Amino acid sequence: MSARGNSVVIVGGGATGLSSGWWLAQAGVDVTVIDKGIVGWEASGRNGGGCSHHFSPLFAEEQRLWPMLDALLGYPTEFQPHRIRVAFDEAQFNLYATAMRNAARQGFASEILGGTDIRRLVPLAGADAFGGYLYKFGGHANPHRTVQAYGWALQDHGGLLMQHCAVQGFEQAGGRVTGVRTDRGLIGCDHLVLAAGPQTRYLAAQLGIDVPMVAARAEMIVTEPLPLMPLGGVDGNGLYGRQTLRGNLAYGGGPHEWVEVIGNTVPPRASTPLMQVIAGRLARLFPRAAHARVIRSWAGIIENTPDGRPVIDRIGNVTLATLSSIGFGLSPASGRAIAELVQHGACGFADLSSLRLERFAKLEQDWIELQGWQVAAGAGSV
Ligand SMILES: Cc1cc2nc3c(=O)[nH]c(=O)nc-3n(C[C@H](O)[C@H](O)[C@H](O)COP(=O)(O)OP(=O)(O)OC[C@H]3O[C@@H](n4cnc5c(N)ncnc54)[C@H](O)[C@@H]3O)c2cc1C
Structure with a gap:
């Protein structure tokens, strides 16, 4: 065709x-x-x-x-290349090395960063950043x-x-x-x-x-604009997101809530408890932005197959x-x-x-229960 x-x-x-x-x-x-x-x-x-x-x-x-x-x-998509992932302890540091090794096998380089490097490259980071990686691949867009x-x-x-x-x-x-x-x-x-x-x-x-799919509800928050960091694609502490070209920190992260999606849905709204969890984690990822006010938030539905x-x-x-x-x-x-x-x-x-x-x-009939992805009582549908 x-x-x-x-x-x-x-x-x-x-x-x-x-x-x-x-x-x-x-x-x-x-x-x-x-x-x-x-x-x-x-x-x-x-x-x-x-x-x-x-x-x-x-x-x-x-x-x-x-x-x-x-x-x-x-x-324009506002694509910005590369990403930094911040680790707060040795276990996280070792875990995040998987991305470096996996990408290296496919010809993409990364740099290992110590705590001092992180504070230089991520001015909003704080004293307890243990280290991390500068992945010279990927990036983020609007x-x-x-x-x-x-x-x-x-x-x-x-x-x-x-x-x-x-x-x-x-x-x-x-x-x-x-x-x-x-x-x-x-x-x-x-x-x-x-x-x-x-x-x-x-x-x-x-x-x-x-x-076979299950839907999960996730949330994101956006802060007021902050001074631009050299690289906007910084994550860690269980969060994903980016600094926008205007300076806002737009971040989300778990826990994801399993939900039933029925027919023609209306996207759900953000909830205060989850927003607070994300904001708390963001303040640890970027202690120098802990004073920033959250100006927007929203929820979205993520599609998930059994093997991701x-x-x-x-x-x-x-x-x-x-x-x-x-x-x-x-x-x-x-x-x-x-x-x-x-x-x-x-x-x-x-x-x-x-x-x-x-x-x-050959997926098991009860794969949702085996994964622990059941919709919690009271979670309702969207
Ligand atoms: C908070 C959050 C953070 C995420 N972060 C990232 C990330 O950093 N990087 C990344 O790669 N992915 C991320 N994802 C996942 C990513 O957004 C999705 O995988 C991706 O957007 C899926 O795109 P899609 O076009 O396949 O589906 P969707 O964006 O879900 O679009 C499906 C469309 O189908 C339409 N539709 C459905 N039913 C009907 C119907 N009956 N008739 C007509 N239209 C219909 C809907 O209105 C919708 O617009 C995130 C998701 C969320 C919610």
Whole structure:
């Protein structure tokens, strides 16, 4: 599939669906991205902006694409390269070495930092920083800017974006999906991409495809602006996030709360206890910013597969794409991979065999209980 006239419908205007649509539109494919809300309204606009997934088969492509993404899209993502991780004791220091070793095997360098190096490179850090790493890979970008950039670039190449359009079901004939039923009517398609975040499971179930997933609620806080550090991508103390170009500290972290996602969700709001936990940890990561006021907060829903890896797989004329909590950073590469699966039936630049759905064929019936991921009593649904 490479010429106009073959229509691809993508359900989900998050980073995954938008990037896939952009790559397809660039290739001249007639593509429509549908979202029940606005672009990036769910996890893709609510995340930490990290782009450092050294354990993924898409890592090399993720790293190749981010530094050139603004030029490729024609719009800013505010991508900033590299990352520092701060350890507070020897055990954490040893644990974080895994990223250094894993990336080194793939040709990416890191520097080991002592406490003094950390205080020099991270002026907001304090006396109890034990040491850490400067990873010369990965980095971070602005999630809102990035989803906007994908959305505009997709349309610049002739792709169609339908916002405020909820997908309700599918039409099938001869073992193929032939159309997508929405609250604005039926949209015919030759190929369907399901990139609906946590809702991918419920939509795929309508096609008889079981995608084992559980959703988790997570929160982020944003402080008032602080003087810019030399490198905005600093994490540690169980937190992920970044310093924005304006100087705000935008950070999130566990505990993640397991929740049931039903149908067309409304994203949940932040809760005071979890915000306080994150703010407390942030004050330890950056003691010199402990006085800063929290000016914004939000909650988001993270999609999780049993092994924490994405599912990117093509079954007939349906491509499944659920990114299992690492979908923002991987989006330039996952979108390209999905576009290749749709057009050619295979991805030419990375081995996606570990991301196939069939790896869960022998999953235990009670895998959620075995993982300890049950929805807590009273947690409700979103
Ligand atoms: C607080 C938080 C921090 C995170 N930090 C990071 C990070 O630092 N780095 C990283 O890489 N990842 C991070 N993640 C995970 C990352 O955000 C997700 O993996 C990624 O955004 C998934 O993108 P997606 O496009 O696949 O799904 P989503 O962003 O969930 O988008 C799915 C879209 O599908 C739409 N949709 C669903 N059902 C329907 C329907 N029936 N009809 C029409 N549209 C529908 C939704 O409205 C939504 O916009 C974080 C997530 C959260 C919540």
